[in-house]
Amino acid sequence: MRLTKITSCYIGPQISPEQFISEHFFLFLIKGSITGYDGHKSYTMKAGEYCLARKNHLGRYHKQKDNGEFEKIVIVFDAVFLHEFKSKYQVGEGSFHSENAFLLLKKDEMVSNFISSLTPYYDSRGKIDETFSRVKREELLLILLRTNPGLGSILFDFAAPGKIDLESFMNQNYRFNVSLERFAYLTGRSLSAFKKEFRQIFSETPSRWLIQKRLKEAHFLIGTKGKKPSDIYVDLGFEDLSHFSFVFKKKFGLNPSDLRIS
Template structure:
């Protein structure tokens, strides 16, 4: 059981803070709301909603506090845990064409009772013994599979991403702030193959292309959409405003704030 600055209950391995979901996880929203975007669609979550977030997907989150609070329950279903689960339970994954990054779960009394059981732990009044963490994760997994048997086709598919159209993928996902290794993995390539094929398509390196593409989009948003610099830099994959301003001015000879002021 782990806690962070935003009050929560977390069972299982830590989830990466980057915009890439490395393992499936169950999410139950207690307080506040959240909007997630995976490059294709938005997912809106409000208190009381629960869903399964899928591994190997790119997602950007926007969290909104409720009276200063944002509380959630996260239970990770990592691959080693799922494989151990299959040693005790017989499930066979089948191909699925569902590509949603978040799978919302139908309302279920058993899930509600499960969340109520965890209340002392996410309130911080009790600490769950580490020996019982996997037992509680297995209990939830069995409830979810009873609620929606088709989840087996998602959870127990251990295949790595297959080779996909690199040009299309990059043009759809260049705004996500993930590593080159993640981009390569998600397009079904080794890093060396990714770099080689990327150069053949775009005639430049991935790093240079990503920076130029993000800056071009930034200029458009400032100039045509009249967005403020502090409204766009995070969504374009830049980690801080000062770095964004520096590389923008180096590219265009004018600062982002100056472009915005010219249009206001």
């Protein structure tokens, strides 16, 4: 499979960089490696592997370059596209049971050949010509549904998340840097209902609870496990190191870098 002319790109709408997966997307890794986490488990992808990232899940990943290079293909299956695709093609929804945000798919030659077929459609900027973008998305989805029939039950499920146990969900996912609106949506509640029930359970506002929970975990990782502040602040839901250091010192009275291993 020749990939030398293919560069990292997105086909379809751009996806948000936040740690909430708002649309399904297919990711094919060309160069480098990826480690991911979805609140349930960790994942590792190497060059030549691919996965489906699931809508309405939390997830983050870190990329590692190989000899200074990292390349990927991301193809977004947004809701509008999927509705139109289902109307156009006779597709079965199948059955697929998994809570994982990232579904690592078994390698198949049809997928590899599809990735190679993208090469002629790249323009001088390394992007897929919009004229062919939709056609290639349809082609890939037809391939995935043939090689993984159960994916239809995931891709064509357009329902919003149902109501789930709020306490369990928050204790498992407090490390993700997403808005309260996202947390409310994923637990099947309006924002006002989420805030009200949250206070009843935790006796605290969601925003304050999240900060305190993350800081407590940071203190443990630095003071007990010997982790560096610069290595953990992103994974604990903080946007930048300076803000993390500020709130850490405000709570514990010292900079995180000054905390000694106990």
